[in-house]
Amino acid sequence: MPVKTNGCVDGNLPHELRDLLVTLASNWGDAIEVGALKVEHLKGAMTNEVYRISWPTEDVETSRNVLVRLYGEGLEVFFNRNEEIQTFEFMSKLGFGPRLLERFSKGRVEEFIHARTLSADDLRDTEISALIAAKVREFHQLDMPGTRDVVLWDRLRTWLSEAKGLCSMEHIKEFCLDEVDDEIKQLQNEFPGIQDIGFCHNDLQYGNIMIDDKTSLLTLIDYEYASYNPVAYDIANHFCEMAANYHTETPHILDYSRYPGLEERHRYIRAYLSYEGHEPNESEIEKLSEEVEKYTLACHIFWGLWGIISAYVNSIDFDYIQYARQRFQQYWLKKPQLLSV
Numbered sequence: 001m002p003v004k005t006n007g008c009v010d011g012n013l014p015h016e017l018r019d020l021l022v023t024l025a026s027n028w029g030d031a032i033e034v035g036a037l038k039v040e041h042l043k044g045a046m047t048n049e050v051y052r053i054s055w056p057t058e059d060v061e062t063s064r065n066v067l068v069r070l071y072g073e074g075l076e077v078f079f080n081r082n083e084e085i086q087t088f089e090f091m092s093k094l095g096f097g098p099r100l101l102e103r104f105s106k107g108r109v110e111e112f113i114h115a116r117t118l119s120a121d122d123l124r125d126t127e128i129s130a131l132i133a134a135k136v137r138e139f140h141q142l143d144m145p146g147t148r149d150v151v152l153w154d155r156l157r158t159w160l161s162e163a164k165g166l167c168s169m170e171h172i173k174e175f176c177l178d179e180v181d182d183e184i185k186q187l188q189n190e191f192p193g194i195q196d197i198g199f200c201h202n203d204l205q206y207g208n209i210m211i212d213d214k215t216s217l218l219t220l221i222d223y224e225y226a227s228y229n230p231v232a233y234d235i236a237n238h239f240c241e242m243a244a245n246y247h248t249e250t251p252h253i254l255d256y257s258r259y260p261g262l263e264e265r266h267r268y269i270r271a272y273l274s275y276e277g278h279e280p281n282e283s284e285i286e287k288l289s290e291e292v293e294k295y296t297l298a299c300h301i302f303w304g305l306w307g308i309i310s311a312y313v314n315s316i317d318f319d320y321i322q323y324a325r326q327r328f329q330q331y332w333l334k335k336p337q338l339l340s341v
Contacts, residue, residue: 016104030057065112087223118206120245133271135218140198140231151227156184159305166312200234205241236295252319254326294338300331
């Protein structure tokens with residue numbers, strides 16, 4: 001259900017955005033009229049509306065392209081938009097992601113990356129998977145401004161409070177929300193005080209990874225949930241996303257038979273731990289693998305709560321409640337296998 005936005009309907013742009021694009025084009029030496037702007041809606045975004053906007057240049061055989069992101073309503077429940085913008089701007093300055101071109105009240109204009117978004121099947125390609133692992137490790141090593149405190153546990157508790165305040169008593173009972181705070185506490189106590197903490201993307205689904213097929217260069221996009229967290233949590237989230245395919249007639253349905261097996265998980269973790277000539281031993285791989293598996297439980301609660309809240313604040317054509325059911329079902333199914341209880 002694309003999110004409810006003050007956006008482009010049938011190619012009509014908000015006046016503020018149209019004026020901004022004409023000015024931006026003029027700054028690049030492109031003399032255009034508003035009617036020359038070509039608007040293409042890009043599908044697959046889960047929380048925003050995303051458009052490719054193009055216009056002709058003096059060279060009649062080429063056109064200029066930018067990406068316009070219109071923010072969805074109600075998303076302030078999940079993250080602080082100002083902090084997300086600061087992260088995007090800093091990443092842009094580092095050259096790690098697309099450049100920020102302009103901002104306006106309802107969204108922003110970004111550099112259009114001439115690469116393709118990965119598909120669900122791409123995540124299972126051994127060569128692409130190794131590239132993802134290396135890129136994720138590079139992301140985790142970024143030196144970002146601000147506090148380096150782990151965000152995960154406080155965010156889970158904040159979202160739990162939001163979910164309980166929004167949803168019906170029927171859903172509170174169905175999802176056992178009165179018990180979830182104890183579950184979060186138990187999960188937090190499962191992990192040692194000393195962990196590998198890095199700047200995590202926190203939403204490593206295939207739609208947030210782009211590849212240039214000519215150069216094999218990867219770009220991670222969409223940093224709305226990015227923060228410092230245990231790196232094992234970020235890897236766990238990536239593994240969980242292998243159960244999803246958001247480009248089907250039932251994008252909310254998860255297939256956990258597609259969750260990566262032990263060999264595939266170890267192969268990814270080996271690639272992640274291989275850097276600057278370092279060859280990880282089996283003990284390192286096994287240790288991180290065990291942490292990752294435990295953190296899948298936190299991922300299920302995280303996205304389960306996201307689904308519940310989204311059902312009440314979003315108008316996207318997506319069955320958020322059914323999605324949340326699957327995440328919580330997986331949590332209760334896997335908990336006895338993964339925790340020392």
